[in-house]
Amino acid sequence: MTRLLLFLGPQPRWLRFDRGRIAAQGEGLPAPMADAELVVAVPAEAVALHWLALPDLAPAQAQAAARLLAADLTAAPVDRLHVAVAPGGGRRPVALVAMDVMAGWLAELAAAGLVPDRMVPDALLLAAPAEGVAVLQVGARWLVPVSYTHLT
Numbered sequence: 001m002t003r004l005l006l007f008l009g010p011q012p013r014w015l016r017f018d019r020g021r022i023a024a025q026g027e028g029l030p031a032p033m034a035d036a037e038l039v040v041a042v043p044a045e046a047v048a049l050h051w052l053a054l055p056d057l058a059p060a061q062a063q064a065a066a067r068l069l070a071a072d073l074t075a076a077p078v079d080r081l082h083v084a085v086a087p088g089g090g091r092r093p094v095a096l097v098a099m100d101v102m103a104g105w106l107a108e109l110a111a112a113g114l115v116p117d118r119m120v121p122d123a124l125l126l127a128a129p130a131e132g133v134a135v136l137q138v139g140a141r142w143l144v145p146v147s148y149t150h151l152t
Contacts, residue, residue: 002036006114007122008105009043011139027139029112040116042105044123044143048074048096056089066094084119095121 006014006029016024016036050073054062062085071078074096082102086092109116123143126134136143 002033004030004033004036004038005041006030006038006116007041007138008108009139009141013139029108029114032113032115037117038114040105040109040114040119041122041125041138042097042119043141044121046097046101047121049121049123050094050096051091052094053091054085054089054094059085059087070094070096093124 001019002023003017004014005017006012011027012029013027014025014030015022016030016033050070052066052069054065054069057065063083066085067078067081067083070081070083074081076096076098080099081096082099084095084097086094105119106116122138122141126136126143128134133144
């Protein structure tokens, strides 16, 4: 399977993986690839991440439940937020992003002929280590996840 990982931001960068290995990489927006899964990593600083305990629900139900819980977590009106919930049950990440920011990302991708299969905050691409930190440099940005066990 071919997967294209695109880091969206002021200076987009991308990696193309074939059979789990980097086959190509570049700067800017890549050309569309009909046979590749497109995973778009968005700048985490534009996303409010919360870890919420949610039961194993259908995706639409999980999103509705997260939206209700988000009303207590943010000062922004919830009807102006895009809410995304990780699959599964139990404690999992819920991402909140302003609808106009999400619309801007999608418009930028559409203008380049790109349709994402998944979008994820870039900070979630690195697994949090049991101790200490992990670091990944992406262009001029640094991703540094820490252990999430202390988050509520």
